[in-house]
Amino acid sequence: MAFCRHPNSPKRNDESLQIQLTTRTCGRLRHRLLAQSFPAQPLRAKHSGGTAPNQLEPAKPEALAPFVETIPGTAVKFEMIPLPAGTVTLTHLEANNGNTAIVIKPIWIGKTEVTWDEYDAYALRPGKDASSKIGELDAIAQPSKPYGAPDRGFGHKGYAALSMTFYAAQEYCRWLSAKTGKKYRLPTEAEWEYACRAGATGKLSQEKLEQQAWYWDNAEGKTHPVAAKQANAWGLHDMLGNAAEWVIGHDGKALVAGGSFKSKTDLLDYSLRAKQAPFWNMTDPQMPKSKWWLSDATFVGFRVVCEP
Template sequence: MIAAYIALALPIVTPMPESYTERLPDHLVEFKMIYVPAGKVNIRGKEVEVKAFYISETEVTWDLYDVYYLRLDMTPEQREANHDAASRPSRPYGAVDRGYGHKGYPAIGVAAPASEVFCKWLEGKFNRPYRIPNEAEWEYAARANAPLPEKWDEYAVFWDTSEDKTEAVKSKKPNAWGLFDMIGNASEWVKSLDDPSVMTTAGGHFNYEGPDLGPSLREPYTIKWQDRDPQVPKSRWWLSDGPQVGFRIVVSADQVNLEQ
């Protein structure tokens, strides 16, 4: 009787859904998606409900973005014919990584429209509707239902801990949900809650000072990020003067079936 009573008194614990890893066919490139449970977050004084979703463990790296923009998933014949040119960027002027670092480093200088087209390309590869997070999803994941650290030194690449550039992803500690570089390193594109057609950046970057960093930090696009771009209109693919901007991806949890 006592054992039965104890068993009835214990709460039923529902296991968290698994995170999962995607691997690009024919390439030694993979990325991990971390499960984020449903919850609430305060955005500019308003409580916002967030449905469960998956978010990439790190910012999108050059390892993955190279396959897309360099067309490494195509045959030489397809590349020569400029196949799929409308949905792939051309090479930018100068070194794409600004000399900051490449393998294992966040893809930077990627314009907002390019990040969305990349998500569509990724959806075609894995049959999952990957997308850019909205700012509630992003901030909720950045906060991770945990107190913020008093200092960012162990968790973020910023003015005090960088060499005036981005660093390799995972070079600092993750947050409570296992997400790296949500704060600092590269700022990340998010969709505005006020107008989903508008994208801004969140989290700050390597040139921010510690007291200015945090999950609620936003920095909107400015034309200065494309000052040296000679094109008219400006490129939809690259930010000629925005080496601080990167991105990460999400997918709604109800769009993921790990049993398939």
């Protein structure tokens, strides 16, 4: 390209202009080369049986870590244990619809059953019996007084809370969620069985049952302090025996799982469930029966899960 120069203009101006144009041209060329080398769309690794060299690997989600929850306004603490993602086969559903393989997402579950220490913080909290305001949340119901001693004289501090209805267990979870700002709830039966199995298949051996569970042969007709027996492979105590535990069934209805101190060995099984029976509340003189307490279900408790 030729450049026109005024006769009186110094030559160095032409040279300066040429340098500027050359610099701009080089800049544009450099930009094009970079664009070709690094396209705007991100590279995606192609799926294959394994990860080939130089393929990009997707970022792995961070694993959940155990944590200790302190109920605000109290000195009461409890531990939550993470469950890894996986699948569990619910064999008792096989005869119904064959939908037995359930995917479990990462979640936390209580290391032990909910104790009286924890439940009392809810049931005996000061204020009106009917409700309590927690921040801007709706009023949450408070249990009525039970008919008789709900712990049945088995023990209180450090013992599994007993004899509450499915509704009462759910209301406790609502209250705990409001107090802590986390999402606590009852486990589904699939989550519960997955946690109980802790990677195991088949029934526990008699030796393992003796090490991990309070049941008919060793409990002496009562519950015992939580975590007095060995934990399972994932660090969870009393998944079988001690207190049976409320879970949310596959159909959304209430079930209990795990057996209790009243169960014989053939009823201490990962997959066995029970529904509430009329005799669980037979001696309650109220009509209608209490929606909070089961006067004759001295073997029913629960544990909580917490969503990430």
